[in-house]
Amino acid sequence: MLDEVSDSVLVDMLWDTQMYLYEQRDTLQTLARQLKGHKK
Numbered sequence: 001m002l003d004e005v006s007d008s009v010l011v012d013m014l015w016d017t018q019m020y021l022y023e024q025r026d027t028l029q030t031l032a033r034q035l036k037g038h039k040k
Helices: 007-023 025-036
Strands: none
Touching: 007 025
């Protein structure tokens, strides 16, 4: 459970998440294309 209330810690967590998503953008785009191809 996330119970952090410190603004600086939360901002750091958001920044880390943004950086991770940017670093994994190619993988995420590939996954999105694969999922779009499996529409029912």
